[in-house]
Amino acid sequence: MKISVDEDKCCGAGQCVLLAPEVFDQRDDDGIVVLLDAQPDEGHHAAVREAADVCPAAAIALDESA
Template identity: 85%
Template sequence: MKITVDEDKCCGAGQCVLLAPEVFDQRDDDGIVVLLDAAPAAGHHAAVRESAAVCPAAAIVLSEDA
């Protein structure tokens, strides 16, 4: 799995950080997503998929074949 985030789309809702704190964080000044791990271990895949699914701005893009 490979993850990319579109910071321009991010609205700072923070659901990704709540669901997968090992993979996502937020900038202190504006709450925009920070990608900590673009290729997380298999144990994090379910949480990352859920993060992408609940992102209100669709700022998280997953590539499953990476």
């Protein structure tokens, strides 16, 4: 799995950080997503998929073939 984020779409809701804090963080100044691990271990995949699903701005893209 390979993750990419679109910072321009991100609204800073923070659901991704709550669901997968090992993979996502937020900038302190504006709350925009920070991708910590673009290719997380398989143990994090379910949480990352859920984070992408619940992102209100659809700012998280997943490539399952990577």
